[in-house]
Amino acid sequence: MSITNESIHGLSHRLANKEVTSVEATGQFLERIKAVDETVNAYITVADDHAIAQAQEADRRLSSGTNITPLTGVPVSVKDIFCTKEIRTTCGSKMLENFIPPYDATLITKLKAAGAVILGKNNMDEFAMGSSTENSAYSPTLNPWSTAHVPGGSSGGSAASVAADECAASIGTDTGGSIRQPASCCGVVGLKPTYGRVSRFGMIAFASSLDQAGPLTKDVEDAAILLNVMAGHDPADSTSIDAPVPDYTASLKEGVKGLKIGIPKEYFIEGIDPEVDVAVKSAIEVLKEAGAEIVEVSLPHTAYAVSVYYLVATAEASSNLARYDGVKYGMRLDPTGNLTDMYRATREAGFGAEVKRRIMLGTYSLSAGYYDAYYKKASQVRTLISNDFNAAFTKCDVIVTPTAPSPAFKVGERTEDPLTMYLSDIFTISCNLAGIPGISLPCGLSKEGLPIGLQILGRSLDEETVLRAAYAYETATEWHKARPKL
């Protein structure tokens, strides 16, 4: 019996019924990784021994019948941005090629406590900077639907590992769309929770006011199950929100009758791929038929979001990445015995081109004489973008848009042109700037056979309504059941 195509809730059911053990399930996923990952390259590190030990422990829990959660014995993968004790954590960078964290990220601790089995660490754009996973220092991940195409990014390895059945589910991070855009490209579900809903402790920082961890899964119910485990205040992260965590699976199936769904006209613009336009508009019809009320809303500062993002995120990155200096951990090059030369040589050799580009852009916009024109201006426009959402959410409960302006693009197509690459995030970025939750779920396939994603955005801390709307769409359609032929 093959279980690698199972969802978390499907596999959890089989584990509870003793149809399969966690050790058997883990073995099947490790076999699957061996069979397809040479092609997909969704993993930087596979943690066979750790995974099997965790599976054995999960089987003990399952057979004793105590302390069982919906994740107990379920094999998952995590983006290589989360510190994992005793398991190499590279963040997709040569800088951290040999970094073995001495502690677990809070999120990893929570997954382990729930009894999940961690199969390994997913490939990603270096330091989560990118939209295609081509910026990984460990070779790009390829899209399981078509290896000529990118899987999106920066959590491309996570999305591809779910789509290729190399895990039951995965955890990624989203700074400007890095969960939702790859979920869209790979035909899986990806949820970015409200900023502060999930602890960032032990998650390698890119842009600290925007970074947020979230699940990538085979269906919406799995996203709710994982968020139940992930969400909550953490004393080790002062920006994590101290608010009660609801059971996200409880209200999932309540439907969308009477729910007001906002459609922002600024997201249906010239330049959007016609197939994406058609797929998203027919998804809106499906929600309408399910009983939702469709209202037009306006997010007038949408066109400024990419500019704001690439000033704010790079400014924060230039500060966050100053820690890679060759002293405490990571790579060191010491060509002359002079301290400054050591810093410069280490950072020149350890960072890839996109990371250097963003550090320089951030350093420039923060430097004397430019701060007001760039960083301060961007932070003010960020306020206007947040205000747009606040106004829109007085007229509707959730907002529906495309996740990305096109299906996955071709490998190599945008690597020479950073600005075009940045524009792949045009529909996902505002959500991070405003700190609100957003989900992407499959809503179609292009003529080329590539997945198309539907994005649903909600009010701050209202993941429940986002998940409920997503679930209603999913149960009315079959797109989430489509699988790549790998």
Place this chain on the structure above:
Amino acid sequence: MSITGKDVEYVAGLARLALKDDEVDTYTAQLQRILSYVEKLSELNTEGVIPTAYSVSTSTPMREDIRAVSLERDEALKNAPSTARGCFKVPRIIE
């Protein structure tokens, strides 16, 4: 605003990045293109708008000052490229 090769070298210096000559040219062109794009923000009048640094407005969380366990020194030093006598070792700073 236009950015020159000299600006790029200056910024690389601030960011402690050693760039090769051809990289200076590439980055100058690419950063110029990005900066021209973000120039679009100047269309907006933001006078009096309060900047947002964090989307969640909470007061600084306070906690009791209680002693807790932190990483053991050996653990903290385990990933260091160079150590000596329980410390991180760096090249000589004072001649």
